Amino acid sequence: MIEFKNVVKQYPNGFRAVDDLNLLVPEGEICVLIGPSGCGKTTSMRMINRLISITSGEILIDGQPNTELPAEELRRQIGYAIQQIGLLPHMTIADNIALVPRLLHWDENRIRRRVDELLELVGLDPDISRDKYPRQLSGGQQQRVGVARALGADPPIMLMDEPFGAVDPITREVLQAEFLQIQERVGKTIIFVTHDIDEAIKMGDRIAIMRDGHLVQYDTPDTILAHPINRFVRDFVGTDRTLKRLGLIRIKNLMDTSRRTVTLDASIEDAARIFRESEQNCIFIVDKGDSTLKGWIDREEMKENTSLTEAMFEAPWIDIAVRDDATAREALSAMVARGFRITPVVDRHGKLVGTITLKALQDLAAYDPDSIVETSGGVA
Ligand SMILES: Nc1ncnc2c1ncn2[C@@H]1O[C@H](COP(=O)(O)OP(=O)(O)OP(=O)(O)O)[C@@H](O)[C@H]1O
Ligand SMILES: [Mg+2]
Structure with missing residues (x-):
């Protein structure tokens, strides 16, 4: 469980990128953060693993303030897939995925097994992919590796910043469906950032819509589509929200x-x-x-x-x-x-x-x- 309590991020120039954010993400759920560019999504996410410091308020992980653990230890419990994939180009796929397990000093046999297991989990053949370099993979395959790397040390929490942002719409749909299947098995607590409302509706157990550092609405996809809290949300989800809602309900x-x-x-x-x-x-x-x-x-x-x-x-x-x-x-x-x-x-x-x-x-x-x-x- 992740809980934001009155969280503020104010930069030295006085700009408040995140302004009094309150948000509770229950264990095992996917919370999608969505909103216009610059509204504070990445900032909110990076305050969880303390890549960005909090100005005031606190973030609790399973009830414990995230400032109580040393930053390195905190980050080991939190997988992070960054905007634009961020694979290290001079490292093989296996070494990219092994980054966190190596930081944790796992023995090499265990790391090798884990890398193969993760490659299979994200739908890549270990024998073919393991020793390749990122540039030898397609965009969709690189995104899969990005997800595998975030899952590296089996962290209970995953932060995913537009993890499927860099691929074409068809590959993106495939990756979304695959990821939901993986999530059914692993049941992580996930914060997932996207620009794409259709992706939010598909992936989110709940959707948090942000604007100018504020949380505007936080609800299930169905409630957001049926009852947008104001004009901003209504415009954001689009004019075809009735059809989108019908797309959520199984016969x-x-x-x-x-x-x-x-x-x-x-x-x-x-x-x-x-x-x-x-x-x-x-x-x-x-x-x-x-x-x-x-x-x-x-x-x-x-x-x-x-x-x-x-x-x-x-x-x-x-x-x-x-x-x-x-x-x-x-x-x-x-x-x-x-x-x-x-x-x-x-x-x-x-x-x-x-x-x-x-x-x-x-x-x-x-x-x-x-x-x-x-x-x-x-x-x-
Ligand atoms: N060091 C800084 N000093 C001042 N303002 C900053 C600083 N870093 C970020 N910001 C501002 O904070 C705001 C929030 O940025 P953030 O990266 O969280 O946006 P975002 O919602 O992730 O946007 P995008 O969808 O484009 O990724 C932006 O307006 C950004 O310009
Ligand atoms: Mg961002």
Whole structure:
């Protein structure tokens, strides 16, 4: 856990780069710091490992002021990936990653094992990369090495200053996804600086939006998108924040699992009974064995003297369903493209697991009021 308490950084010329910052980052979470250039992100971060001194206030790490430990010891507990990667060009990849373990006087065998383990963790083949120099790697590979180096001595805390800032957007997305997978395994407490609001939404458990050395809003991505605290935040997150919010929500957390279904071998009377007893206008039909979606039957298609298989619309699930791990944003565009008011939700094997209505997605978007809640900070 990292806690900023009334932290101020004032430079000798009187300029306050950070002004009364209060921020609590819970253990194991990613806190994204975002804001315009010069708002104090790097300064805030570098006060944690004391590369920059604090003018007043304090920073607590697990409840202990960060001034209580000698600076070197403090920095060993805190991995640091700096803006613009910062690999040392005259050192091999292995030596770059081994920097902190060597400072800690690990024995060489342990260091070698750790380097290989980290290279694999960040998706680089140790046999190929270990002895190369930074300039022999692509930008994306160098960024991976930067992350591996920050993880070197397995520190509980990681400070990452625009760690993926120097690569193209596609590589960046790959690195973000890889990093989130790594974080699922290692569970570090991370402060992550970015300029990119989409990156912040994707990476952050919480987002801290800064401006002119002040914290403007500190909340989960969903709350920041749904309830920007003022015009500055609203402008910062952009005009398409409704869509961005829908992009955060997984269909499996939204779907309705109460609708009744029938199996392919059911009779038309079984379907008729469901239509009589419920308000459903369509019933999805699944395989009796593995519950894969086979099609549906509409209320209007109910005729006497026919079988279920004759009355049903048969369609491969891939054409009519959305996956349970899709986002609300993806589901919405699939439904609009297909002209569906209701769509079945399946797992990756095509097994029907629920349904989602267009109305549910619209209600979700409507919960996003365009009115701005002006409050007086209230961030801690
Ligand atoms: N030694 C110094 N003396 C006076 N002002 C300084 C000094 N060092 C930094 N600053 C100012 O402090 C402010 C905060 O700088 P900081 O590096 O924290 O910004 P940042 O939010 O990380 O910006 P960027 O997104 O561009 O990296 C800037 O306006 C900078 O000019
Ligand atoms: Mg910076």
